[in-house]
Amino acid sequence: MNNKKGFKYYGIIFIVSVVALAIYIVYLGYQAGGIDTTLLFSLLYVPFVFTMFLFVFDKLFELIFPTKGKKKDDLFAKYLKVISTAIQTKHSFSIEDYRRLRENPKFQKALEQAFRILESGETEEISFEFLQKKFKKESNEFLAMIVVIEEVKKMMINS
Secondary structure, three states: OOOOOOHHHHHHHHHHHHHHHHHHHHHHHHHHOOOOHHHHHHHHHHHHHHHHHHHHHHHHHHHHOOOHHHHHHHHHHHHHHHHHHHHHHHOOOOHHHHHHHHHOHHHHHHHHHHHHHHHHOOOOOOOHHHHHHOOOOOOHHHHHHHHHHHHHHHHHHHO
16 A cells, blocks of 8 residues: 555645635634634635645654555565666576566565565575575576575675
8 A cells, every 4th residue: 555645635635624614714704694804814824834734744754653564665675676687687588588587476485585584584494595496497587596596695795
């Protein structure tokens, strides 16, 4: 789920606040027997101030309390970028080969397992040797996995 709040979100907030304030002003005017002009002028600035306050609050809250999932997703995205660049530089796969790698669930699971090794180290269930044995030698998946393992080892040394 994408939690990014864009221009559309704040535009809707602005419109709702204008409508809510206008309804409130009309209600007060009905109760008092006439609409106060100072309240009408508040329609010019209160929705802007409210929307800006909400925007600033959202940005500060996002800075103070970043979501754990977002951090992990960002790390995984950076990991995939480094891995894909390394595979592209070391092997001259065709576009079709890359598509097959992307659509191969076994290879994608191995990429995730390699990321887990990067995060928490090798375990009895998941190791570099296990990842190598998952694919037939001389297959594109095997060749790509060798590059993945090399890159993960480099990343582990550098971190």
